[in-house]
Amino acid sequence: MKENLIKLAKEHGTPLFILDHAKIRENFQTFKKNLPNVQAYYAVKANSNQEIIKTLFNEGASFDVASYNEFMQIYNQIKTFKKAEKDFFIWDKIIFSNTIKDKDTLRKIKKYKPLVTYDNADEVDKIKENCETAGLVLRLKVPDTGSQVEMSSKFGAEPSDAAGLIKRVFDSGLAVEGLSFHVGSQCTNFDNYAVALQITAEIFNEARKKGYNLKIVDIGGGFPAAYDSNVPRFERLAEVIESEIKRLFPADIEIIAEPGRFMVATAAVLVSEIIGKAVRNGKIFYHINDGVYHTFSGIVYDHWIPNFQPFKSGETEVCAVVGPTCDSFDKISLSEQLPRNLQIGDYLYTENIGAYSTASSTKFNGFEGAIILHINQ
Secondary structure, eight states: OHHHHHHHHHHHOSSEEEEEHHHHHHHHHHHHHHSTTEEEEEEGGGOOOHHHHHHHHHHTOEEEESSHHHHHHHHHHHTTSOHHHHHHHHHHHEEEOOSOOOHHHHHHHGGGOOEEEEOSHHHHHHHHHHOTTOEEEEEBOOOOTTEEEOOTTTSOBOGGGHHHHHHHHHHTTOEEEEEEOOOOEEEOOTHHHHHHHHHHHHHHHHHHHTTOOOOEEEOOSOOOOOSSTTSOOHHHHHHHHHHHHHHHSOTTOEEEEOOSHHHHGGGEEEEEEEEEEEEETTEEEEEESOOTTTGGGHHHHSOOOOOOEESSOOOEEEEEEEOSSSOTTOEEEEEEEEETTOOTTOEEEEESOOSSSGGGOOOGGGOOOOEEEEEOO
16 A cells, blocks of 8 residues: 555646545445445535535535535536436435525525424524525534534534424424434544434424424534544444434434534545654654644644554654644644654655544645545546
């Protein structure tokens, strides 16, 4: 692998973000195999590259979007469809999972009869005024202890408020299609899913008793990507989810999910180049041509722990790896075990960097960010 990475870096330049579409397809099929009764809506925010969307579209994925621009990325895949096919795809395979949507977006998507989430009374009124064709999914607040990125502090209705929020929608003349939750991103505490499904089932079944025809349960995202051997296996989580759904819910419901990180995290490798070397307070600092404002933005926004591997061997010690910008905040890691004999012009590579990396990259300080190379399309 190392030889091929060096060859690609020399051919295309660095920093080089190598995205393996065979791995994306493998991850999608792993999800389908282990959760065969769950419709996977890829969370576009994890990596919105159009080629990723194309690959997952061709695999038969559905899509979770948070904005009109993300919606249009999916729309570009179906713009040649006949109107009836196009409308059905949008209705059946896209969900607007952002619980707060601006009025302009709601007006633009009104004609498509979209599936949208909500978690508060004001959102119901706004949807009624600007997009009365929508089907609504109530997002619930659930525990997210132990997840890499928590969600409950910003999203989700208190379970005690759910009955009133469901009634408000039906009283307004709209319909609640189902319930959703999110246990937090990169969830390795599988009890979160069990508790969330229990909370959701109680609200779901009570709503049906009242005559409300809820039919969707959206189990959100959080499915852990296999960053290393310490991450619990997805197959075990799938068993928990399948068992709890069978135990808690009626058989006639539709189960959907919003995997993002799971689909793309392990599908990319970054090759960066050492552009400077200095000793600061007795520690070697390797300056590379990528940083936290660019492909390593996941360190800031995603609590991601970076990893670096050298292409040459040598006596190792604890080194710092820092980015190219003139901001002292641009420190990728201060504790990487790397050879002390690396020189300017040498390469490093970073694995499992496909999610929340290029998606949140900026052009701060005038740096363009990584070159994206697609392989195995």
